[in-house]
Amino acid sequence: MMMRDLHDEELRALLAFRQRYGRCWKAALLVRWSTGVDTYEPGSSHLRHLRNIGGPRWLIRLPAVTLDDAARRFAGIVDPALVAIFMANATGFARSAAGSVKIAHASAAHSLAIAIELGLKAFLMKAGYADDWNRVHIRHDLEKALALAMEAGLSGLPPELPDLIAILSPAYGRHQIDALFRGGASPFDVTDASLCVDRLLVAIHAQIA
Incomplete structure (x- = not known):
């Protein structure tokens, strides 16, 4: 074993x-x-x-x-300014997604994936994970980022978040989110996904404040 x-x-x-x-x-x-x-x-x-x-x-x-x-x-030294930048950018991408959910599903989904990545990495940096380590070892793996954040104490997550990340992460890591929506396909409700990411960022904000 x-x-x-x-x-x-x-x-x-x-x-x-x-x-x-x-x-x-x-x-x-x-x-x-x-x-x-x-x-x-x-x-x-x-x-x-x-x-x-x-x-x-x-x-x-x-x-x-x-x-x-x-x-x-x-060895990551918590840099409040960098954490704040990541969270501000996460919020910006989430807002961008909310503005395009009805007209450009693939673009909105890509913005949501970026928002998830930045939000989770902000939490991990606040928990002491070095940004350099995150960049090398997590890269764009949203599932790994979520698992590490939860192990580091992130709680109060939307229950649908793991399923959303399971769909987004493989395509996001290969820069193939467009393929998820090819031919009019939609692997998840983008409006619901946008609300889910908003709740994720609210939870992260509350726990790193």
Whole structure:
């Protein structure tokens, strides 16, 4: 059975342990796992859970790049001005979409996808995710951005948002939103989608204020 992806809390616990014990941190953690004194370490519940579901073999094989990448991601320094710019632009694209929902469905859908991306990235930056990391690792993947934002605590989301994102994200990432509406097709009600994105941005505004 393959080990699942690590949650942020687990990555933070491992990073903190590595910082405390240096180059031989894996050996130090294996000793603590085997003697039970890992319970005295900060983040002990996460370390113990990783022992139970991963075990020594997983720890030994854990690539250094996994923690290095997480460290770069967590190094994001919150820039209120940049967060505000992202949110202002998200709101602007959402308004643009609302103005064109009845005359240009594909254009409106593209604006909604941009609004979702910018809004979720604004929340992630406020939560400490570095903009550079977001740009490299999330890119235009709306589903990944939503999952990370929810893991970081984003709540109060419109219930229809995951379904909307599941439709938009693959086409948005390949710059093919126009294809969703080719021949008069419409994979979702664009007016309803516009209202959904408005509610998403309201939720984000409330939680990053």
